[in-house]
Amino acid sequence: MTxxxxAAESYLVMRRTLGFKLTDQGRALMRFVDYCEAHHTDHITTDIAVAWATDTPHSSDEVYWSRRLMVVRIFARHLQTQDPATEVPPPDMLPHHKRRIVPYLYSSQQIAALLDAADGLAPALRAATWRTLIGLLAVTGMRKSEACRLDREHVDLDAATVVVVDSKFGKSRRLFLHPSAVTALRDYTIRRDALMPNPSANSFFVSTRGTRLDVQNITHTFADLLDTAGIAAPPGRRRPRMHDLRHSFAIAVLSDFYRGGGDVQSRLPVLSTWLGHVDPKSTYWYLQAVPELLMLAASRLEDAFGESI
Known part of the structure; x- marks a missing residue:
């Protein structure tokens, strides 16, 4: 081992111990180490960091390059305290850009179409798992990774709650379920246990092999379900994502806040806590990203101030 x-493996262990997940960043860092070893260098230099960051044959996206270099830059800052020969890429080299993807909003009819598409999967356990997974994401706004990590003891159907444990930023939270959601989850547990009585994992959602769902692979099945349901991206936009179910939930809740006529500002922290955001500014992105919400906000201002605005 070089x-x-x-040093990279020790760094990742340290940061994960501090509560950072570093899922994508960890994989990127180890790919950078592979690149350095292939080029016979055991020290980070600016040249090799930039060469790796931009060595993406299938992408010339400068934002993507910037994020790859940021992974190396943060590690290099740490490593320089142990190895003075380490060069930290300057901050003005491939400067970091923030670009947030405009979410795709699923209508209730499209969510129903996705559920119907899931029913067509085979075998029966796969169909039941996917129908229930999509339904849970749509009515709770959970991240797909959170749903895949659910264990059976995290779902209390008698209390109508789901506990999301050790999620992003090391936070845990309790979500409350509507009676219709409880019924759907209870039906799934009965069907799951009948079709897979001895799974190898204690996860709530079970694959046809009896294992936990793989969050890295479920996007492939979801893409097939989009095609079956006839859901396509609008012109000039990227393909709808599974994560957009979370966005759709958040937008629906915010829209209800505005239509209800209450103090939306005071209720945003509640939604932030529900979504697992560290602070409300992350939730504000949903407001900024969707014209329909901006129209509702403008309508509220017109009602309050009339022509003076």
């Missing part, structure tokens, strides 16, 4: 590889 010194750079050992």
């Amino acid at each position: 010194g750079l590889r050992a």
Whole structure:
């Protein structure tokens, strides 16, 4: 094992111990180490960091390059305290850009079409799992990774609650379920246990092999379900994502806040807590991203101030 590889693995262990998940960033960092080893270097230099960040044959996206270099830059800052030969790429080199994807909003009819498409999967356990998974994401706004990590003891159908444990930023939270959601989850547990009585995992959602759902692979099945349901991206926009179910939930709740006539500002922290956001500013993105919400906000201002605005 090279010194750079050992340092990278130790760095990832340290940061994960502090509560950082570093899922994508960890994989990117180890790919960078592979690149350094292939080029016979055991020290980080600006040249090799930039060369790796931009060595993406299938992408010339400068934002993507910037994020790859940021992974190396943060690690290099840490490593320089142990290895003075380490070069930290300057901040003005491939400067970091923030670009947030405009969410795709699923209508209730489209969600119903996705559920119907899931019913067509085979075998029966796969169909039941996917129907219930999509339904849970749509009515709770959970992240797909959170749903895949659910264990059976995290779902209390008698209390109508789901506990999301150790999610993003190491936070846990309790979500309350509508009676219709409880019924759907209870039906799934009965069908799941009948079709897979001895699974190898204690997860709530079970694959046809009896294992936990793989969050890295479920997007492929979801893409097939989009095609079956006839859901396509609008012109000039990227393909709808599974994560957009979370956006759709948040937008629906915010829209209800505005239509209800109450103090939306005071209720945003509640939605932020429900979604697992660290602070309300992350939730504000949903307001900024969707014209329909901006129209509702403008209508509220017109009602309050009339022609003076």
